Amino acid sequence: MSQQKNTVVVALDFEQQQAALNLVSQLDPALCRLKVGKEMFTHFGPGFVTQLHKRGFDVFLDLKFHDIPNTVAKAVKAAADLGVWMVNVHASGGTRMMSAAREILQPYGDSKPLLIAVTVLTSMEQSDLTELGIQLTPEQQVLKLAGLAQKAGLDGVVCSAQEAVLLKQQFGQDFCLVTPGIRPASASQDDQKRVMTPAQAIAAGVDYMVIGRPITKAADPLQALQAIYQELAIR
Numbered sequence: 001m002s003q004q005k006n007t008v009v010v011a012l013d014f015e016q017q018q019a020a021l022n023l024v025s026q027l028d029p030a031l032c033r034l035k036v037g038k039e040m041f042t043h044f045g046p047g048f049v050t051q052l053h054k055r056g057f058d059v060f061l062d063l064k065f066h067d068i069p070n071t072v073a074k075a076v077k078a079a080a081d082l083g084v085w086m087v088n089v090h091a092s093g094g095t096r097m098m099s100a101a102r103e104i105l106q107p108y109g110d111s112k113p114l115l116i117a118v119t120v121l122t123s124m125e126q127s128d129l130t131e132l133g134i135q136l137t138p139e140q141q142v143l144k145l146a147g148l149a150q151k152a153g154l155d156g157v158v159c160s161a162q163e164a165v166l167l168k169q170q171f172g173q174d175f176c177l178v179t180p181g182i183r184p185a186s187a188s189q190d191d192q193k194r195v196m197t198p199a200q201a202i203a204a205g206v207d208y209m210v211i212g213r214p215i216t217k218a219a220d221p222l223q224a225l226q227a228i229y230q231e232l233a234i235r
């Protein structure tokens with residue numbers, strides 16, 4: 001288990017910018033990274049990301065781009081120009097789309113963001129795939145999409161921690177696994193389906209755990225984050 005990594009990425013999903021900044025002011029860039037998703041980016045735009053950067057945080061821009069290759073590549077370039085630490089696209093956009101996203105980042109060299117592909121959303125279970133006409137289990141579908149992401153040269157995938165052991169075996173330790181759907185044992189599952197506790201996720205080998213509501217809706221968010229690290233016994 002890594003003693004160094006800043007493994008928790010706090011998902012900032014707030015309607016009010018000030019509410020998010022109030023939480024951020026309690027946090028430390030040495031303790032966690034931050035994720036900005038569709039809700040806050042649609043409300044507050046790149047300026048919100050810049051504010052987080054000015055406070056010293058690494059930002060995962062979780063916009064899950066899914067479009068034609070040219071459009072996705074240009075959007076990924078815009079994210080790189082914004083200076084984000086991590087950006088993502090949907091693996092179901094296909095290998096050509098993912099390759100275009102990777103290629104446009106090449107001129108950024110060492111300063112390019114990690115480029116990650118979303119496999120099967122952690123809110124989805126077998127019946128959701130069946131409804132879409134996909135005859136594979138979530139694990140099989142994740143494996144298939146992760147294979148496409150690796151072939152396209154991406155840095156890793158968003159998946160459930162439930163798939164982590166298999167993915168690390170299949171694609172190697174350097175293939176980065178980013179896992180939402182993390183729930184401390186006492187927390188509500190909310191709309192997540194494929195969940196694991198923080199300790200289970202780390203034991204399974206995930207690199208970064210995305211955690212939102214169990215921290216952001218807690219009466220004392222900093223205490224909730226610290227309790228997660230205590231559970232992992234790495235802080």
Ligand SMILES: O=c1ccn([C@@H]2O[C@H](COP(=O)(O)O)[C@@H](O)[C@H]2O)c(=O)[nH]1
Nearest residue numbers: 011037120121122180181210211212213
């Ligand atoms: O498969 C996915 C991909 C992204 N997410 C995002 O992660 C957070 C999870 O928040 P919680 O409050 O901890 O459920 C949220 O921003 C999602 O958009 C995901 O959950 N699953």
